[in-house]
Amino acid sequence: MKLSVKIEPRLETPRMLGFVIPVVSLAAALLSGAVFLFFLGVSPFQAYSTIIRSSLGDAYGLSETVVKAIPLAMSAIAVMLSFTMLIWNIGAEGQIFMGAIAAAASVRYFFVDNHIAMFAIMFAAAGIAGGAWAAIAGYFRARWSVNEIITTLMLNYVAMNLLNYFVYGPWRDPASLGFPMTAPFPDAARLPSFWGTRIHAGLFLAILLPLVFWVILRFTRWGYEIRVMGENPKAAGFAGMSYIKNVVLVMFISGAIAGIAGMCELSGLQGRLQHGFSGGYGYTAIIVAWLARLHPIAILTVSFLMGVLLVGGETLQIVMRLPLSSMLVLQGLILFFVLGGEFFRKFRIRILSEGVPITQPTSSEKEGK
């Protein structure tokens, strides 16, 4: 008797699976990560406990995790917005750079010695710069169907090199001993930090933005439009929504949020513009947004968990001398399993036995009489 596996689409997804699938996926990822760590010659158990202890075990670790989660949550909201509309903004990284460049420029050229005024200027500059950067790709996409994945990705390199140009060239701090960085910002251009940690005022935005966008997507007319346009652009046109206008608008807002994330990172944490300014937050944000299944509130949680992984990974490098790339493998495994788990949300698998006659005993009895 042969067994055959059959895959059937689910008509409806049981509610319970909404919890079971992510948990099982995460467990499977950690398990296969353990195999991977084992082959690297370290004890998986020790590695995982190091990650947890260093990121959540004490106040310092926790604060560092939050510091990492802040830009992640903000840029994940940025990409989530465009993904909801099925516009693939892969360029959050570049938009973070543009926001930071614009914020640094406003500190350099429009400095006001007042916290609130300076914050407002930097906020606006970063938002406009990041937004415009993304809107370029959005306009090309809407007007001429130019693939936005390519344009946003390419614009990342342009933004990165633009930043390099400034920090290596005209904006380099003469006192930096040749390091590619600007002079430290004056105090008025810094976001306040709290509790003696590196947690800065960007935290409020990182919490506020997911809430705001949850409300927007769920309860507003515009949110409804975005969801309809993402699900079925044809139906959106049929209902009189302007797809072109909204693509550009959504890309602008998406880019603006990423730009502001860049500004917060710059003025809240680093205090100066420098080479290699964002640690790939724009790309990690894509993972975060997907893991959160594009749900704004879930993004908050996932950003925090991703922060755990980042902080733990750094410690792992130091304590267990694992290469940075091993952390990326772990991240990749988690993404792989969680996205793979999506399959079970949509389909179910049935195991059928083959080789038995099609007629089942009950009905053949009926025939026999």
Next chain:
Amino acid sequence: MEKITKRFTGVTANLDVDFDVRPGEVHALLGENGAGKSTLMNILYGLYRPDSGTLAVEGRDVSFSSPRDAIAAGIGMVHQHFMLIPSQTVWENMILGLEGLPSLLPKREIRERILELSSRYGLLVYPDAKIWQLSIGEQQRVAILQMLYRKANILVLDEPTAVLTPQEAERLFETVRQMTSEGHGVVFISHKMDEVMALSHRVTILRKGRLIGTVETASTTKEKLAEMMIGRKMIFQIEKEALTPGRPVLECASVCALGDRGIPAVSHATFMIREREIMGIAGVAGNGQQELCETLVGLRKVESGSIRVNGEELTNSFPKTFIDKGIHYIPADRKGTGLVPNMNVSENSILKRYWNRPVSRKGFIDWKEVFSFARGLVSRYNVSTPSMETPVRNLSGGNLQKLMLGRELSDSPIAVLAVHPTWGLDVAATKFVREQLLAARGAGGAVLLVSEDLEELLSMSDRLAVMCKGEIMGILESPADTPVEAIGLMMAGTPAEEALASILQGGTRS
């Protein structure tokens, strides 16, 4: 096929169904949507395996695990959407998936075989033509030939006439008769009673997955069949009250528009629709009807000409302007254009009114209002749905159409453009849709009805325009009194006067 039972997650698609085809007969399979016709035929064709029951071909028990086995047993199926490769030629499609061919294709033999088969069954096609160059009717001939080429003894035709002109349908019937006279068995799936009565020898009726009965066509009537199909008496006649049309609502003057591929799709369409009238548009699908409707609601650019609504120039206005003026559109492509499949019933119900009070206030959507609106719509238009939160992709075709119809008609629109509104619907749903369109007309609305079903057009329309290749061949003022043959000629591209003259000369008045 004996005692076939097939269950899908929670739904019994077929329960103890017996079905057989004799050589040389046309056996019609009749039933509402979701009655289990397609499931039964897909089991016969090896696409599904039955949960229980047996299949036998020529007395021998068989078990198909794929269509390949079914084909080997001499069973062929022509689906509604032909499984042909557009970029390849007719002869290349003919050998698609055939095994045991020499690596160097014997093109000449294949062509000869095609020509031999096509002349024998009256299925004229040119073997070297590419599929995309062919009309739908010709493609269907290729699909049938494909099955005959595989020496199919039993041929399943799934709603074959849905895409044909009356003339083409008549030619198809000739082919079917030729096949049965040679001993082939044909299974004919259809919604159209007239065809079933005209063509079949026996009829099997399914309802909710169960076998209701198999009857000799000669000993039954349309009404009896309909009753078996839906389980209660059905009034076929549509009650249409006589109304005097009012002012023109929608006027369109010499409108030209391009199709999706940039080729002219509508050329110099001139007509108007008035209050309290239904203007029908007849024509084979793909002759510019849909493009015309899209230009009338701002979804397609008007290249030249003008569109006026209540006298106001609205050429190339935004779709929203047309909606706000009260022009509503029921597209043919329900899931693709008219609805958002992954969103739920209530979210879909407000697609055309989400910017208006009371559903939306100051940019916010009041979901309580939405739910009560959706609930009202669902009950008024008999949409059967488990809840307001069910994604509409899980609704059946009839319920999708009712939901959409309710959404478009509940505003008492000044004009409704309905494209194939009853396409693929069962008798009860069809009747409902037609009644609702008539009600819109009764309420003073102007209705444009695009359909392929001539019977529907003739019974519904006050006036009838016939389109062919993007042009309006003529507008008939009293369609019910016009010979069907003349309309057929117009659908094939003959101008109205010529068509009428040639039919009247021939003396064939129907």
